[in-house]
Structures are given as C-alpha cells and as structure tokens.
Amino acid sequence: MTTLIAPPRPAVPGPAAPARARLGAFTAESTFIGRSFRHSVRDVEALLMAIMLPTMLMLMFTFIFGNAIDPSGGYVDYVVPGIILLCAGFGASSTAISVSRDMTTGIIDRFRTMPVRSGAVLTGHVVASLARNLVATGVVIVVALLVGFRPDATVLGWLAAFGLVALYILTITYLFAAIGLAASSPEAASGFGFILLFLPYVSSAFVPVETMPEWLQWVAEYQPITPIIETIRGFLMDTPVDDTVWWALGWCLAILLVAIVWGGLLFRRKAGRR
Amino acid sequence: MSVAIDTHGLRKRFGSTEVLAGLDLSVPAGSVFALLGPNGAGKTTTINILTTLVKPDAGVARVAGFDVAASPEEVKGRIALTGQSAAVDEVLTGTENLVMMGRLSGLGRQAARDRADELLERFALTDAAHRRLGTYSGGMRRRLDLALSLVVDVPILFLDEPTTGLDTRSRQELWNVIRSLTEAGTTVFLTTQYLEEADQLADRIAVLDRGRVAAEGTADELKARIGGDVVELRNADGALLLELPTDGSVHGLRAAIDRLDHSPASAAEGTQVSIRRPSLDDVFLAITAGAEASAPELIESK
Numbered sequence: 001m002t003t004l005i006a007p008p009r010p011a012v013p014g015p016a017a018p019a020r021a022r023l024g025a026f027t028a029e030s031t032f033i034g035r036s037f038r039h040s041v042r043d044v045e046a047l048l049m050a051i052m053l054p055t056m057l058m059l060m061f062t063f064i065f066g067n068a069i070d071p072s073g074g075y076v077d078y079v080v081p082g083i084i085l086l087c088a089g090f091g092a093s094s095t096a097i098s099v100s101r102d103m104t105t106g107i108i109d110r111f112r113t114m115p116v117r118s119g120a121v122l123t124g125h126v127v128a129s130l131a132r133n134l135v136a137t138g139v140v141i142v143v144a145l146l147v148g149f150r151p152d153a154t155v156l157g158w159l160a161a162f163g164l165v166a167l168y169i170l171t172i173t174y175l176f177a178a179i180g181l182a183a184s185s186p187e188a189a190s191g192f193g194f195i196l197l198f199l200p201y202v203s204s205a206f207v208p209v210e211t212m213p214e215w216l217q218w219v220a221e222y223q224p225i226t227p228i229i230e231t232i233r234g235f236l237m238d239t240p241v242d243d244t245v246w247w248a249l250g251w252c253l254a255i256l257l258v259a260i261v262w263g264g265l266l267f268r269r270k271a272g273r274r
Numbered sequence: 275m276s277v278a279i280d281t282h283g284l285r286k287r288f289g290s291t292e293v294l295a296g297l298d299l300s301v302p303a304g305s306v307f308a309l310l311g312p313n314g315a316g317k318t319t320t321i322n323i324l325t326t327l328v329k330p331d332a333g334v335a336r337v338a339g340f341d342v343a344a345s346p347e348e349v350k351g352r353i354a355l356t357g358q359s360a361a362v363d364e365v366l367t368g369t370e371n372l373v374m375m376g377r378l379s380g381l382g383r384q385a386a387r388d389r390a391d392e393l394l395e396r397f398a399l400t401d402a403a404h405r406r407l408g409t410y411s412g413g414m415r416r417r418l419d420l421a422l423s424l425v426v427d428v429p430i431l432f433l434d435e436p437t438t439g440l441d442t443r444s445r446q447e448l449w450n451v452i453r454s455l456t457e458a459g460t461t462v463f464l465t466t467q468y469l470e471e472a473d474q475l476a477d478r479i480a481v482l483d484r485g486r487v488a489a490e491g492t493a494d495e496l497k498a499r500i501g502g503d504v505v506e507l508r509n510a511d512g513a514l515l516l517e518l519p520t521d522g523s524v525h526g527l528r529a530a531i532d533r534l535d536h537s538p539a540s541a542a543e544g545t546q547v548s549i550r551r552p553s554l555d556d557v558f559l560a561i562t563a564g565a566e567a568s569a570p571e572l573i574e575s576k
Binding site for chain 1: 357361363364366377381
C-alpha cells in the first residue's frame with residue numbers, strides 16, 4: 001500500500017505558539033467599532049427615532065410653541081442648540097442599553113477568554129454613538145435651516161460649535177456607557193438613562209432662565225447644560241461667549257473624566273477577574 | 275502522554291459558600307474529559323477558573339502548560355470557551371459573528387471570511403449564513419456558538435453544559451461534532467449534568483460533589499462502582515415502590531428478580547417491573563454514600 005496518510009497533527013502544543021495570533025494595534029477596536037455600527041444601522045426603531053425626533057422637535061418648537069414664546073418669529077434661532085443637545089442625549093442613551101446587554105448576555109465572557117483588550121467593546125459603542133448623534137445633529141441643522149434658522153456664524157464659529165457638540169456627545173455617551181455598566185439589566189439601564197434626558201428642559205435651552213421661578217433659576221443657571229447651550233448659541237449666532245465657553249468646556253471635561261473613571265472601575269469589577 | 279490541564283488544591287469561595295474545596299484534576303492532552311455533577315456542584319466555577327475568568331482563592335491551575343494566575347494571556351491564546359448562555363451577537367448574521375471572531379483571533383479579512391464559510395458548511399448553517407442570530411433556533415444557536423470557538427484551531431476547548439436545553443436530535447448532532455474534534459487532537463473539557471452525555475463522549479469522567487472530585491475514571495469504571503442496571507418496581511399508578519441496583523450481569527439481574535419475589539409489594543394488582551440504566555442520581559447516591567453503596571443493595575423508596 002502506498003496510500004498517503006496525512007501526518008497527524010501534534011496532539012500537544014504544550015507551551016508552543018498560541019493559536020490566536022497577536023492582534024495589530026487597532027484590530028480589536030476597529031472590529032468592535034464595525035460591530036457597533038452594524039448594531040446602530042440595524043436597530044431600525046432607534047435609527048428612525050434618531051431622525052424623526054429632531055425633525056418633530058424642531059417643527060414643534062418652531063410652529064407650535066415658537067410664536068407664543070417669541071411672536072417676532074426669531075425663536076428658531078434661539079432653540080436650535082437646545083434641540084441639538086436634547087437629541088444628542090436621546091441618541092446617546094441607547095449606549096447604556098447596548099453596554100448593559102453585552103455585560104449581561106455572556107458575550108463579554110467570550111471576549112474575556114481571548115487575548116483581546118475587552119474594554120475595546122466599550123470603545124466600539126462610544127464611537128458608534130458619536131457618529132450616530134453627529135448625523136442626528138446634522139438633521140437638526142438641516143431641518144432648522146428649512147424652517148427659517150438663519151445663523152450668523154463664521155467658519156470658525158461653525159467649527160467651534162461642531163467641536164463643542166461633539167465633546168458633549170462624547171461626554172454624555174461615556175456617562176450612559178457607565179450607567180449601562182452599573183445597571184443590572186438592559187431594562188434598568190434604559191430606566192436610569194431617562195432621568196438624564198430631562199436636564200436640557202431645566203436650562204436655557206427652550207426659554208430664558210429669567211422666566212423661571214426663582215428657585216428653579218438657581219438650578220437652571222448652575223447646571224452644566226446651560227453654559228454649553230449658551231456657548232453653542234454664541235458660536236452659531238456670532239455673539240460674544242465670554243467665559244461661558246470655559247464653563248462649558250470645564251463641565252464637559254469634568255463629567256467625561258468622572259464617567260471614564262467610574263466606568264473603568266465598574267468594568268473592572270464586572271469584567272475583571274473575580 | 276502529556277497533560278493539557280492540571281489543577282492542585284483549587285479553592286474558591288463566594289461569600290459564605292465554599293464552591294470549590296480543593297479540586298485536583300489532571301486531563302491528558304487530546305482526550306475528552308467530562309466534569310459531571312448536579313447544579314451548584316462547582317462545574318461552572320471550575321471552567322471559569324481554567325478559562326481565566328475567575329481567580330481561585332488558593333491552589334494552582336495549569337492550562338496548556340501555563341499557570342492561569344501568572345500567565346493568563348498565554349492561556350487565552352490557546353483556549354476557547356463555549357459557555358452556558360449562548361455568547362453570540364443576536365443582531366449580527368451567522369457569517370458576521372464568525373468573521374468578527376476570526377478578526378479578533380488574528381485572522382486577516384479574507385482568511386476570516388473563508389474560515390466563516392467553512393465553519394458554516396461544517397455546522398450545516400450555510401442556508402442561515404446571512405440571517406441574524408435572533409432568528410436562529412436553539413439548536414442552530416448552539417452550533418454557531420460552538421463554531422465561534424473553532425475559528426482558530428485551539429488546542430484546548432472548554433464546553434460548559436454544551437447540550438443543556440437542546441432536543442435529542444440537536445444533541446446528537448453536537449455530540450458528533452465534539453467527537454470529530456478529538457480526531458483532530460483537540461483536548462475537550464466539558465461539564466454536564468447528564469451521565470449519558472459523559473458516557474457517550476468522554477474518555478475520562480470526574481464526578482464533582484460539593485467542590486471536590488468524589489470519583490474519577492472511565493465511564494465503565496464508574497458504572498462498575500455503582501453496579502449495572504437498576505430494576506424498578508412501580509404500582510398501577512406509576513409510583514416507585516422499589517429500586518434494586520444490579521451489577522449488570524445476568525446473574526445479578528436474576529438475583530434482583532428473586533428478591534422481588536419475596537417482596538410483598540410485587541404481589542399487588544397492576545404492579546410493573548422495568549429495567550433502566552443508572553442515572554446520575556444513582557451514580558451520585560452510590561459515590562457519595564461511600565463504600566457500602568458499591569454492593570448491590572435494596573433502596574426502599576418512601
């Protein structure tokens with residue numbers, strides 16, 4: 001017999017080369033970002049919401065409330081930054097649900113038993129949220145322009161406004177990611193996140209702070225959303241922003257830092273070696 | 275024969291519950307090893323320690339020649355885990371799940387895609403390749419879950435209760451896949467609640483009881499310890515009257531029937547006799563009851 005028999009594979013690799021090759025610098029990150037993008041695009045309900053919500057809000061605030069608040073018709077110029085932030089908050093809140101789902105369904109354990117930085121899963125969700133919400137912001141601006149928004153921003157002003165909106169989205173996304181890590185289930189994550197979505201209403205987003213009752217004025221004046229709104233409004237309408245820009249940046253960076261540290265601790269507790 | 279997995283004095287406590295109380299295991303490379311035990315015996319904790327998910331409180335575990343505590347990254351590069359809850363991405367398709375896992379295991383784009391097609395074919399999932407996992411049946415999901423562990427040829431595969439919740443047909447299919455793996459030289463470490471599963475697949479079985487190995491050996495050795503088939507006597511309503519373990523020989527069976535003749539219960543109207551294979555309960559009762567259980571003995575029920 002001259003039958004060729006394939007030599008049997010060595011049964012015991014022992015301390016031989018690992019079966020899983022070492023990954024390139026950003027392979028895990030880009031793989032997880034691709035995954036989260038697919039999730040975003042396939043969640044039709046959330047995607048529709050991300051486009052419908054800004055459109056509806058824009059129309060509602062301009063045509064229903066707008067004239068009552070400012071009969072001169074200039075309300076649309078006032079309300080755009082508020083709607084951008086409201087939509088960004090709404091769009092980012094699904095990050096909490098995605099993160100919580102990954103942590104509770106067991107898929108995180110599969111990644112943890114591979115030589116992969118498992119925290120890259122979170123990076124994927126954050127980057128996808130950033131992209132999703134920048135698109136939503138674009139929708140807000142386009143709809144706003146269609147219904148009469150006439151910004152006076154310089155090119156630099158547009159860039160600055162865009163930068164601050166992006167920073168805000170990043171901040172609130174990280175915060176929602178941390179909430180997703182803290183929550184015991186995706187449903188709980190969704191519930192916690194809801195509270196955060198009300199913050200823009202108690203700010204100068206929709207009506208000037210001076211029109212609120214005195215005790216609420218204090219809250220509205222000093223909560224983080226107000227300086228962010230005022231700064232974006234200043235950039236877009238080309239009015240002076242003074243030191244509110246520093247308050248806006250300070251709040252964003254401080255909250256971002258807290259969210260990253262808190263999220264890091266939670267991730268280590270839940271996805272570290274117990 | 276070299277050793278793929280060995281542990282010495284592994285201990286783990288969660289709060290006031292001692293889950294592992296000094297576990298010693300040794301798994302030869304290229305074999306199928308089954309950890310058998312009821313819920314709460316410490317099976318999943320053992321797997322979690324061996325796959326670097328959980329740190330032991332005390333003891334040493336070596337997997338593929340590396341200490342899991344000292345070199346977890348080296349261990350991770352050489353193992354794959356299919357856990358109890360299907361660790362699949364529900365939103366992605368079968369192909370996308372496999373390609374993602376391939377990329378995370380260091381395969382290039384094209385190589386990951388080719389490997390995905392190959393595995394889908396092998397697990398009879400080609401038709402469902404472009405469907406989202408959310409639409410898969412339980413059996414298909416388990417098959418894909420197992421396929422995800424095979425995107426690269428790891429030397430050691432961990433399967434935590436791989437067939438729990440599957441119908442008989444899917445279970446048989448999965449068993450065939452696991453058998454084919456050992457032909458390729460993969461070491462398989464699986465946990466199960468089913469004696470039959472261990473019997474069908476495993477070269478060696480360890481019975482886990484309260485965080486310790488209560489007995490270890492081949493399926494035949496374990497069966498010999500508890501005797502062979504069990505003769506059951508049930509009344510007309512199907513309630514169990516008597517259980518007589520036998521040693522599996524014709525002589526042992528005849529002896530058991532003889533004892534039935536002397537039992538008043540067998541005289542009643544409608545009483546039925548049957549013979550069944552030992553269940554995990556029987557193995558358990560016998561092994562945890564100690565030496566006296568190794569001799570066939572009358573177990574009076576109620």
